[in-house]
């Protein structure tokens with residue numbers, strides 16, 4: 001086993017947002033590696049059924065903005081924090097900008113402040129969002145230097161705000177921070193819903209025999225990155241000293257067209273309902289997205305899986321294995337829920 005993976009054995013790790021899509025995958029991996037894992041999650045978009053029953057997992061239902069909950073998790077004396085809790089994501093933040101600021105801004109500030117006072121942390125890894133913070137006119141592939149800060153949703157602003165707090169707590173307060181800039185994560189663990197990413201929603205709708213709605217022309221691209229690769233990048237960030245103070249893209253470094261994705265999902269799931277086109281959302285100004293992962297390769301030895309179709313198949317398999325839980329948890333507005341009910345014969 002590689003050294004960075006071995007280093008997690010017998011370590012106490014705090015994962016905020018550990019019941020979420022990326023968090024639950026990370027928690028499972030940490031438990032496999034022999035860590036003792038503390039999860040702090042308010043279950044606003046995470047699910048306990050997505051976490052294993054394990055004696056080395058301490059689940060605390062609580063909030064990253066709440067002092068009682070924060071004192072409780074810091075009293076466990078974690079060595080590393082993966083701060084993944086967030087109000088997710090763009091459209092949600094457009095609908096509820098204050099909750100977005102409270103969780104993503106104030107919550108991140110509080111965790112960093114507690115980390116400063118606690119003073120025993122080896123690493124604080126912050127889940128930033130590369131898809132959000134690079135401007136729509138940035139040159140591709142996106143490199144880690146920023147050119148401007150015109151953001152199109154409150155979520156993009158607060159994910160950047162989190163980075164700015166990280167910079168202050170690293171430079172001035174010496175909290176050993178790393179900023180992980182995720183790109184379009186997908187994979188087992190992400191439950192579909194009105195505010196969730198396109199891949200779980202396409203799979204969900206395809207399994208229900210519904211047509212797949214594309215908001216735009218379908219020519220748009222995203223740098224979809226398998227959750228197993230994002231988690232591997234996070235584990236590397238928790239280990240390599242060279243990562244401290246840095247902001248590093250975690251991306252596959254590959255563009256996938258939305259039209260291709262929709263056709264592939266329909267084919268793999270066996271859905272014959274096709275595709276429908278809808279108007280692009282007005283904040284959605286990034287027609288293409290491609291990140292550079294050169295810095296992650298250089299500093300972390302990051303090596304993402306190049307097999308997009310294979311990773312998509314693993315995601316579909318997870319849907320099949322967890323279909324009843326997914327159907328119960330999928331969070332869609334009333335019109336959509338009745339479509340789900342009609343197709344599945346059950347309430348969603």
Ligand SMILES: NC(=O)c1ccc[n+]([C@@H]2O[C@H](COP(=O)([O-])OP(=O)(O)OC[C@H]3O[C@@H](n4cnc5c(N)ncnc54)[C@H](O)[C@@H]3O)[C@@H](O)[C@H]2O)c1
Nearest residue numbers: 017020021022041042043044045046063064085086129185
């Ligand atoms: N999934 C992506 O494509 C993507 C891309 C870029 C960045 N990110 C970032 O990665 C992180 C994880 O994303 P995800 O896809 O797993 O999201 P997620 O919504 O599945 O997970 C977030 C978790 O945080 C919890 N949470 C929310 N508010 C909380 C609060 N106030 N206190 C405690 N827990 C709270 C939720 O219940 C959920 O379990 C987030 O910080 C997100 O901004 C994700």
